[in-house]
């Protein structure tokens with residue numbers, strides 16, 4: 001008999017969770033068959049929130065990169081789609097290509113910002129988002145603060161449009177969840193875990209922290225861009241001030257912080273909660289947004305690991321944890 | 332044309348005074364407490380709102396309103412550090428960002444709830460100061476208010492510099508910035524020093540907010556833009572140097588007003604681009620320094636690039652040993 | 658004479674590692690304790706715990722009968738405990754004068770003034786306007802001790818007095834310390850690697866190994882052999898096994 005260490009596989013409760021997730025996804029795909037237009041629209045927004053939360057969590061929770069400038073990519077994604085559509089591309093194709101163009105833009109940016117200290121990175125991203133907004137405003141197509149509508153989308157039958165956008169949103173959520181699961185369970189996840197635990201030690205055993213961070217930064221940029229394009233497609237009008245608004249960052253931060261920074265399911269939980277809060281209290285407008293800020297402060301100070309942290313505290317383990325556990329096998 | 336540029340240079344430089352005041356507070360926090368308060372711009376707007384309310388609703392003369400508002404804001408900065416920031420700082424770099432961005436959201440929207448969305452200004456309360464100007468030879472117009480703001484900036488930054496150099500509190504703040512534990516060993520409470528710095532920073536922000544409202548208009552959502560300008564001025568001038576902050580503010584102001592000559596939107600963009608250029612320049616300089624100087628590092632990059640292009644056998648990956656020897 | 662400093666069952670940890678375990682001693686006013694021990698024995702951790710920059714997990718520290726265990730470092734300075742720390746920890750970009758001034762302004766009132774410190778450490782006199790970061794090792798040590806003295810402590814903690822100094826510089830520092838000792842008002846705890854020096858200067862010695870007290874007593878009552886054995890952490894039991 002010899003003993004060796006292996007990386008623990010996926011546990012039974014986690015398997016059940018994943019199966020449940022699959023069922024929910026199927027249900028979401030089927031929803032347009034019986035859901036009302038309003039429900040479909042609302043759920044599209046929820047999907048956008050989930051994508052954003054998952055992407056922000058990849059950045060902050062797994063790569064230690066706290067950005068308050070992800071709206072740069074949300075807005076840029078929307079702008080590219082607008083540009084492509086105006087130059088004659090079919091809208092739904094443009095939505096896909098928009099993400100790719102943002103990848104091309106994010107790559108040179110990553111060279112710049114990833115070399116900054118963590119706190120400087122946060123603000124520098126914000127400044128970059130503003131810079132990109134100022135550049136976009138130069139395009140006469142955008143019509144300054146007024147913004148511009150995706151006119152050709154209006155030409156499509158509203159029901160078809162709504163359903164297509166919704167289905168794209170569900171696909172994007174499924175892809176981002178599956179992809180980040182695969183990534184975090186794979187080599188990148190192990191490396192980012194090592195960096196998160198001890199950056200110096202990780203780089204001393206040959207993990208290129210810059211490479212890992214760059215990958216996650218780029219993935220998150222593309223994810224935010226896709227969320228931005230879907231949001232634009234359902235909101236129709238591209239307005240630089242809202243597309244590049246700091247509110248996006250506040251929402252992302254709220255969802256991830258409240259749900260559970262650095263956990264796999266936390267951001268999904270956070271997005272659901274944020275969506276629900278928005279539905280219930282959204283009518284209070286500014287006071288509601290002020291409340292979001294206060295809740296974020298309270299969580300940051302008193303429960304920095306969010307709801308998921310509280311669950312872990314109770315049950316002793318994290319559902320669908322991405323942490324790799326070494327277990328002893330005999331055989 | 333030439334006159335226009337000269338006018339823009341002058342106005343931009345004076346505008347830099349405003350940026351320097353708001354940036355000085357941010358710079359103090361970053362340099363001394365190693366804490367970036369993302370709600371710094373919102374503090375400025377709050378200061379402006381309080382002053383406007385005291386003046387317009389309370390009927391208090393402007394100067395008196397400012398005199399009442401500034402100590403109140405200082406107290407608020409002190410309390411905020413003692414309650415929020417200090418606790419957030421225990422959680423590494425992450426929590427301060429989360430807490431202060433949440434604070435910003437709470438302040439902006441809270442102010443919106445209290446004061447509504449109308450743009451507000453102190454311009455009407457300061458009489459002719461808001462439009463009076465001197466005409467210089469050559470038709471150059473020099474506004475009295477911009478000059479006042481600039482002079483205030485120089486005085487404030489000079490005073491801050493003297494305070495840090497010559498007073499007990501200033502030395503305690505600098506000692507804490509350099510080594511908080513060693514400062515404690517000399518009897519300095521690093522917490523008190525941090526709180527004092529936070530109080531000064533918020534006061535400076537609030538003073539800048541007053542000038543902002545005198546020069547033009549503020550809304551509850553003007554804060555983030557002010558934070559960004561302040562951050563740009565700090566980075567352009569070099570983090571941790573007060574003199575640099577004044578220069579950084581002026582560079583930002585001049586680039587904005589020159590950009591404004593090109594197009595109305597060009598103003599903000601020019602400022603942002605100068606910031607990005609300074610960042611790129613600084614990062615590449617550091618990168619080159621870490622790789623044995625400009626010449627050596629460029630040579631290494633060239634070799635690596637050639638190798639990648641030709642796909643040739645990897646040669647031993649060694650930097651030339653002496654600086655700039657390649 | 659009353660007991661000035663009492664350290665009782667002090668235990669300190671760095672994470673899981675117990676760096677100081679159950680250390681106790683008592684010193685009267687003006688008494689000098691030398692702490693000796695191999696690298697990593699826990700001397701610095703002990704000093705930091707007394708100064709208040711390291712929070713102990715057990716035991717207590719009392720100054721003139723007042724329990725100061727819960728006081729933060731700056732409050733202890735104001736109560737009268739000052740330290741010249743390992744690595745000197747001067748404020749590198751401030752001048753020597755400013756370094757000294759900070760201690761004078763924030764510490765206690767007393768006999769030690771800037772002028773008197775410059776008299777005790779004449780080598781600092783031409784350097785007062787130089788940034789502390791540009792001093793040599795010996796000058797730094799003088800400035801660090803001067804800085805601690807300027808808070809007018811009743812208990813002076815000196816970590817690694819002679820580390821990295823030339824024999825002449827060590828001699829200079831000890832001459833100044835001897836002056837302070839003669840006055841018999843300032844209690845001193847000194848970490849010293851040089852056994853001869855430590856035994857010559859101290860009223861009491863405390864020898865640590867792996868965080869524990871190996872040997873404690875007055876130099877005159879301890880044999881050189883006992884001390885070397887303790888220094889290397891050789892226990893009686895192990896000796897009898899040999």
Ligand SMILES: Nc1ncnc2c1ncn2[C@@H]1O[C@H](COP(=O)(O)OP(=O)(O)OP(=O)(O)O)[C@@H](O)[C@H]1O
Nearest residue numbers: 671672674676694695696697698699700701702703
């Ligand atoms: N900041 C720290 N974090 C973790 N462990 C520490 C820390 N400082 C000291 N230690 C450990 O505590 C033990 C005691 O260290 P300490 O510095 O007190 O020893 P010392 O007797 O002063 O040694 P030296 O003679 O080398 O100065 C050592 O094992 C050291 O590794």
Ligand SMILES: [Mg+2]
Nearest residue numbers: 700701702743
């Ligand atoms: Mg030591």
